[in-house]
Every structure is written in structure tokens, then in C-alpha cells.
Amino acid sequence: MSSPKFRDLSAGSKSLVLIEFVCFAGALLLSLYFNSFLHFVEHDTQAIALNVLFIHAVVFALIVQLSCLAMGLYDSKLRENLRGVFRRLLVSVAIGFFIVSLLNPIYGSGALAIELLATASLISLFMVSGVRYITLQIDFFGLNKRNILVLGAGERASIIEKRMRRDVDRQGFFMHGFVVMNGDADHGIVNENRITLDSSLVNYALEHQIDEIVVANDERRENLPVDELFACKIRGVEITEILDFIERETGQIAVNLIYPSWVIYSNGFASSNHLRNTLDWVFNATMGFFLFLVTWPVMLITALLIKLEDGLKAPIFYSQERVGLDGQAFNIIKFRSMRIDAEKNGAQMASKNDDRTTRIGKAIRKYRIDELPQIYNVMLGDMGFVGPRPERPEFVQQLIKNIPYFNERHNVKPGLTGWAQLKYPYGATEKDSLEKLKYDLYYIKHRSFMLDLLILIRTVEIVLFGKGR
Incomplete structure (x- = not known):
């Protein structure tokens, strides 16, 4: 998106x-x-x-x-x-x-x-x-969809076939086909239209009314038809790098395709909005105060239900160390949704249908009520309302080693809700963390007041329709 x-x-x-x-x-x-x-x-x-x-x-x-x-x-x-x-x-x-x-x-x-x-x-x-x-x-x-031609039919181009294989993923464009280029991997495009050019790229693009060419060939050194792409550009055909195309159409950054020069010439992952950074805590603390005024009855009822289910001596809240801005650790506070002995065997990621979850815990997780005590973390300045979800230090160390650019998500404060929470279902594996990172990096790169507002009002849909995990 x-x-x-x-x-x-x-x-x-x-x-x-x-x-x-x-x-x-x-x-x-x-x-x-x-x-x-x-x-x-x-x-x-x-x-x-x-x-x-x-x-x-x-x-x-x-x-x-x-x-x-x-x-x-x-x-x-x-x-x-x-x-x-x-x-x-x-x-x-x-x-x-x-x-x-x-x-x-x-x-x-x-x-x-x-x-x-x-x-x-x-x-x-x-x-x-x-x-x-x-x-x-x-x-x-389908009105005025862009007609897309992909330059390349190898491994890089296959990301488009895998990521955008459904009609719902192609709302804004028609996929004309994939041009086979020298140096492309043999195990690339399988089900899409593979094109072998007999004429020049310019003539083909004009003849088939191509609106945009996506550059996605595997081997670019001495294999990229720069002169023909330039000729297409001056004739009104848009030329787009595959990373930018995937970012635009899916609302995520393909981490496995990132190369250093793309990061250098893009706006990077660090926030340059100094006014926003200065007013960030004031805005979040004010919102947190008003949210507390609205939700305190819900929190009170939740606390009573937890006591009724697990006994008067059972703890209501659950504190856990997480990694925040610039890699600094802080303690996150949530309503306890799991059994008291949930981590007797050590730290482990929660799964979608985790059998450690209590009956009340399942309900409050579904409607995100378990996250409400984190208003306190927002007040302290450890978190914002919108941002990547903070991970536990035990998992962060391993994820930084195994997933490139994972540490970039610590360039902004973690949040109660985020772009990845809207776009990707609940995940509990390293592969899921990679997929969520793609959305987190997109958010960091495009972070703005309007994007934050969109995420907040879309979160309303999740809460009202019980789409939490």
C-alpha cells in the first residue's frame, strides 16, 4: 500500500x-x-x-x-x-x-x-x-491502471511474482510481463508472462503502451540498457527501481533486496523532522492523558476480572524488559494475559493460539485491552502511540545477527500500535520478524503526522472488530 x-x-x-x-x-x-x-x-x-x-x-x-x-x-x-x-x-x-x-x-x-x-x-x-x-x-x-513491464525475469523479479500474485495485490496496475535479461537466474519467473525482446525496448514499450518499466534484473553490470531506458524516460514511460516499486505497492521495504547505494540515495531511516521530535513527548503524553480518562473504567473492570479468575493474590500487571529508542532497555507494563508460570522454562515468543493464555487474557488480547497500561510508558517517554513494537533483549540480540537492518527499527521510539501491526498478522518466528521489519522500515522511512493519523484511526477498526491477537 x-x-x-x-x-x-x-x-x-x-x-x-x-x-x-x-x-x-x-x-x-x-x-x-x-x-x-x-x-x-x-x-x-x-x-x-x-x-x-x-x-x-x-x-x-x-x-x-x-x-x-x-x-x-x-x-x-x-x-x-x-x-x-x-x-x-x-x-x-x-x-x-x-x-x-x-x-x-x-x-x-x-x-x-x-x-x-x-x-x-x-x-x-x-x-x-x-x-x-x-x-x-x-x-x-480497474480505471486507468498502469501497464507495467518488468525488466528482468530472474530471482529479483520473482519477488514481485511471489509478493503480488493475487488480484487484490495488483489494484493499481496490470502486469504486462517480465523481460528475460542476460545474467538472470534460471529459477526466477515461473507463472508469469516471460518476454524475449526481438526489437528494441523503446519500440516494444511504445507499441504495447507501457506506462512504467520496473528495473529488476539480477546482473546489472554491463547488462542494463541505460540508453534505451533513457529513451523510454524522455518519451513519458516511468522508470522505477524494484525496491521503490515494492515499497510503493505493498507498503513495505524488501530487506533482502536492499543494497547500500539505495539507502545512501534515499532519505534513509533517520528522522529529520526536528520539530516533530521536539514535540513528540508533549503530543504523546497529552493523548495518553485523554486516553486514560476515557478507558479507566475498562481498565478497572479488567483488573477485577483478572483477580476473579486467578485469585486475589494473583498479580494484575505484567512487567517485561523491552528494547526502545537507540537500543535503550525499559520495562513495559501490560495487563497479565498469561498464567503466572508462563515462562517457567525461560523466555519464549508468544504464539497466535498460545495455551499459556488465560480465558480473560484471550479476550483482552483480542481487543488490545492488555496494552492499555502502556499509557504509563508513554507518559514516561519510553514509548509513543505509533511506532515499531518493542522486542525483548533476548530476541533482539539474535535478530540483529540474523536479519539485516533489524537494528534500524530502534531509530524511533517503539509504539502501542504500528504499521506492521496493521499490515501483518501476529507472528512468533524469526521469519515473521523479518516480514514485520519490512513494514517497520517503511514506517520509519515515511514517518509523518498523516501516516501516524492513518495508523491510529485504522487501529480503531482492529479494536472495534476484535482483530487483535
Whole structure:
């Protein structure tokens, strides 16, 4: 998945966002229009200035669309049938209605009746459900897909075949084929279209209307057709390095393909936003304080349930050493979700269906409630809300030895949630750690306020739908 910028979305995705914005805004204006004839709500909208009504419509649309984003409805890889989409849409509209109702008194004399906002929410639900039904019936996201040609058919190019083999992984492009190059490994591309060029690369690209060439051949020294790539470039064909292509399309960095010059010429993995770094603790501590005010009843109930299950003498919290910013160790605090003797045989990674987990532990892990005491770590400045999940020192030492660039994840503070937690299922092996590192490095490289905001609101989806581990 690419960085969350509107200009980077495919034409189909942009169209969906804009169409639904019009639907949400139009739904509020329609509710006012119908009320002027049917008078089902006693409210004098004629006394409200026209520009204020349009502000109402725009704010309503933006808030509901933000809720849709939190529910994953604008995720290009969302795998849901119509019923699943409608369920998410229903929750999104309900959340949007609740927030708009809270903001409504701010308009003063220009505030709308709650009944009108409820009517607008109902109308928007039917309108956008219709739009979603149409987009599921036709290949809406196929509009203006890029036509991709990969230069290379060996081991490096096979990463694309393995990583993006499903249709859902190719939402933004058509894979035209893989050009066989000198020096490519024989065990590369297996199931895709292998192309042996009889003419020049420029002529082939223009003849087949190629939009982008991905450079992915195994042996580049004296085998890279620089002059032809230059000719393609000046004729409007985009030339992309395979690392950048995988990063853009999957939202991860292919650690096994990284070479030093790519790191040198990219923006690296160190944060250069000094203002953000300075205000980081203030922002996280403020958010932590408000989160505590909202969640303390949940934490109190959780503590009581843990005591009821394991006895009054059983500990509620679990403290464990983790590695944080710049490799400094700190103690993380969580609600205890495992048996008291869970590590009697030494430190070990938790697995998806770990039999050491208690009954209450399974529930609180599913909804991420066990992570709430880490608000204290955020207050201390050991963690932020968004960042790579901190690992235990026993595992970090081994992972640094076995996985290249693993230590780069310690360039930023660890977080309660992160890009890897959204994009990769719960893992308990060294291979899983490698896959998660690819997403962590992507986050560190593209770290920004907007990406943090996207991760936070997507975490809402995980909590509400119980997608935790």
C-alpha cells in the first residue's frame, strides 16, 4: 500500500472518495430540501444562511468519511462482501452522526435539529450503499491502471511474482510481463508472462503502451540498457527501481533486496523532522492523558476480572524488559494475559493460539485491552502511540545477527500500535520478524503526522472488530 496521499491513489480510488463525498454532503442537503416540503421536523432552515448550510454539508461529509477510513472502507485491499461492507458503512455513519451531533451546538443559531442530522445519516447510508454495490459489481478500480513491464525475469523479479500474485495485490496496475535479461537466474519467473525482446525496448514499450518499466534484473553490470531506458524516460514511460516499486505497492521495504547505494540515495531511516521530535513527548503524553480518562473504567473492570479468575493474590500487571529508542532497555507494563508460570522454562515468543493464555487474557488480547497500561510508558517517554513494537533483549540480540537492518527499527521510539501491526498478522518466528521489519522500515522511512493519523484511526477498526491477537 502506498503512502496515504490523495495524489498517489489510483484514478478509481480517487473517484470513489470524491463520489462518496458528494453523496454524504448531498444527503444532508437533501434532508433539508425534503423537510422544506414535508415538514417532518419543526425547524426553520430558511433562517440559516446558505453558506452555513454548505459548511454543515462539508463538515458532515468529511467526518463520516473519516469514520469510513477508520473502518477500512477506503483500503484498496479490503476483502469484504456486500454484507461486510454494509456493516462497516453502518458503523461509520453511526460514528459520524454521533460526532456531528456533538459539534452541532458550536454553530449556535445556525445549528440543525438532531432529527435532520439523523435523516441525513439514513439517506447517506442508502446512497453510499448503492454506490458500493455498483463498485462491487463492476471493475471500478480497474480505471486507468498502469501497464507495467518488468525488466528482468530472474530471482529479483520473482519477488514481485511471489509478493503480488493475487488480484487484490495488483489494484493499481496490470502486469504486462517480465523481460528475460542476460545474467538472470534460471529459477526466477515461473507463472508469469516471460518476454524475449526481438526489437528494441523503446519500440516494444511504445507499441504495447507501457506506462512504467520496473528495473529488476539480477546482473546489472554491463547488462542494463541505460540508453534505451533513457529513451523510454524522455518519451513519458516511468522508470522505477524494484525496491521503490515494492515499497510503493505493498507498503513495505524488501530487506533482502536492499543494497547500500539505495539507502545512501534515499532519505534513509533517520528522522529529520526536528520539530516533530521536539514535540513528540508533549503530543504523546497529552493523548495518553485523554486516553486514560476515557478507558479507566475498562481498565478497572479488567483488573477485577483478572483477580476473579486467578485469585486475589494473583498479580494484575505484567512487567517485561523491552528494547526502545537507540537500543535503550525499559520495562513495559501490560495487563497479565498469561498464567503466572508462563515462562517457567525461560523466555519464549508468544504464539497466535498460545495455551499459556488465560480465558480473560484471550479476550483482552483480542481487543488490545492488555496494552492499555502502556499509557504509563508513554507518559514516561519510553514509548509513543505509533511506532515499531518493542522486542525483548533476548530476541533482539539474535535478530540483529540474523536479519539485516533489524537494528534500524530502534531509530524511533517503539509504539502501542504500528504499521506492521496493521499490515501483518501476529507472528512468533524469526521469519515473521523479518516480514514485520519490512513494514517497520517503511514506517520509519515515511514517518509523518498523516501516516501516524492513518495508523491510529485504522487501529480503531482492529479494536472495534476484535482483530487483535
